[in-house]
Amino acid sequence: xxxxxxxxxxxxxxxxxxxxxxxxxxxxxxxxxxxxxxxxxxxxxxxxxxxxxxxxxxxxxxxxxxxxxxxxxxxxxxxxxxxxxxxxxxxxxxxxxxxxxxxxxxxxxxxxxx
Amino acid sequence: xxxxxxxxxxxxxxxxxxxxxxxxxxxxxxxxxxxxxxxxxxxxxxxxxxxxxxxxxxxxxxxxxxxxxxxxxxxxxxxxxxxxxxxxxxxxxxxxxxxxxxxxxxxxxxxxxxxx
Numbered sequence: 001x002x003x004x005x006x007x008x009x010x011x012x013x014x015x016x017x018x019x020x021x022x023x024x025x026x027x028x029x030x031x032x033x034x035x036x037x038x039x040x041x042x043x044x045x046x047x048x049x050x051x052x053x054x055x056x057x058x059x060x061x062x063x064x065x066x067x068x069x070x071x072x073x074x075x076x077x078x079x080x081x082x083x084x085x086x087x088x089x090x091x092x093x094x095x096x097x098x099x100x101x102x103x104x105x106x107x108x109x110x111x112x113x114x
Numbered sequence: 115x116x117x118x119x120x121x122x123x124x125x126x127x128x129x130x131x132x133x134x135x136x137x138x139x140x141x142x143x144x145x146x147x148x149x150x151x152x153x154x155x156x157x158x159x160x161x162x163x164x165x166x167x168x169x170x171x172x173x174x175x176x177x178x179x180x181x182x183x184x185x186x187x188x189x190x191x192x193x194x195x196x197x198x199x200x201x202x203x204x205x206x207x208x209x210x211x212x213x214x215x216x217x218x219x220x221x222x223x224x225x226x227x228x229x230x
């Protein structure tokens with residue numbers, strides 16, 4: 001099993017450009033998450049999907065959109081990138097239903113917006 | 115909403131010594147407290163977790179204690195080794211996001227360095 005995979009690993013954008021970060025999991029998990037990690041800030045939840053077909057905002061959703069394409073895949077889109085979105089982005093998945101449990105993280109995407 | 119404070123932000127210990135990282139949380143309804151380890155260039159990985167119906171949990175050299183009255187929980191690593199060097203994050207559930215299930219709010223992390 002590959003676990004949680006993310007593409008790309010690195011990306012440099014100019015202000016105003018758009019891009020989509022891809023995430024896939026092969027653990028048949030129901031829930032998927034997108035976090036951003038900034039120095040000294042820990043991990044902050046952007047969006048999550050509790051199950052296929054549903055998505056909800058997390059702590060810092062502004063400037064992002066998400067799509068739960070199917071049970072395996074959850075993408076994060078930046079429509080008009082800003083320097084404040086320079087960060088490391090992590091996708092995670094969790095299989096627990098009914099109560100929160102272990103989240104499995106991908107290796108991250110390092111995004112720089114110039 | 116939930117707020118998680120983590121201390122210290124950096125911790126340096128000698129190999130073989132113990133390391134303790136402490137977290138406090140604000141929401142008395144939180145009932146799940148995981149600890150994640152993040153090695154350089156990788157995603158976080160769960161190392162231990164505790165639910166509010168127990169006060170302590172151990173797994174080899176790692177233990178977590180929970181004091182629900184004081185709303186704090188701690189990670190204890192004994193007999194530290196150089197491979198324990200990493201950033202450690204605590205987390206607690208927030209009911210702000212995630213409906214009835216809630217979602218995790220993370221502390222800001224502790225960079226642990228174990229000197230050989």
